[in-house]
């Protein structure tokens with residue numbers, strides 16, 4: 001009888017410890033993870049109708065691979081996958097944004113098409129992309145030029161609001177969105193050329 005009690009106590013303590021470890025893990029998972037470094041720009045979402053206009057301007061098809069650099073809550077990559085059936089990759093440095101993007105991917109059942117990565121866009125190989133979407137800052141667009149110059153010919157780059165100093169866009173669209181604001185969208189096509197290089201060639 002005494003041995004039975006001993007067994008019950010050991011089992012009980014074991015169960016309690018397992019529960020404590022599990023709840024500790026759950027608490028750790030729930031606490032907000034900090035970005036590996038400060039994001040270069042804060043999260044401001046592109047309005048949904050502007051997202052659609054950007055993808056339309058980039059002439060996205062099901063054969064494209066759309067990369068959103070700084071994907072925020074994942075709305076651009078999820079829209080691309082849902083509307084065009086293409087593959088899409090969203091990259092964000094902020095774990096909170098990655099979590100939101102993954103939730104959106106799951107909610108829209110596009111896990112088979114969309115990948116969300118936590119990382120720094122300046123450390124990424126962008127060559128698998130055929131469409132790049134941006135809503136960053138003018139200086140960050142310029143900082144991306146060396147990576148964008150490596151894109152496959154015919155790849156498109158669309159940027160919400162901000163241009164890329166030194167690289168002439170193929171098109172600039174002023175779109176009056178449902179929020180009553182006129183949003184500017186820039187389009188470039190690879191291979192992108194610096195205006196300086198173009199002048200030298202002439």
Ligand SMILES: C[S@@+](CC[C@H](N)C(=O)[O-])C[C@H]1O[C@@H](n2cnc3c(N)ncnc32)[C@H](O)[C@@H]1O
Pocket residue numbers: 038039040041042043044045046068069070071072073075076091092093094097119120121122134135136160
């Ligand atoms: C203005 S929001 C744009 C969000 C989304 N692309 C959209 O248009 O709705 C910019 C996003 O870039 C992310 N970000 C800033 N610096 C970054 C970096 N170096 N690498 C990856 N993501 C970054 C921010 O966390 C933020 O979510």
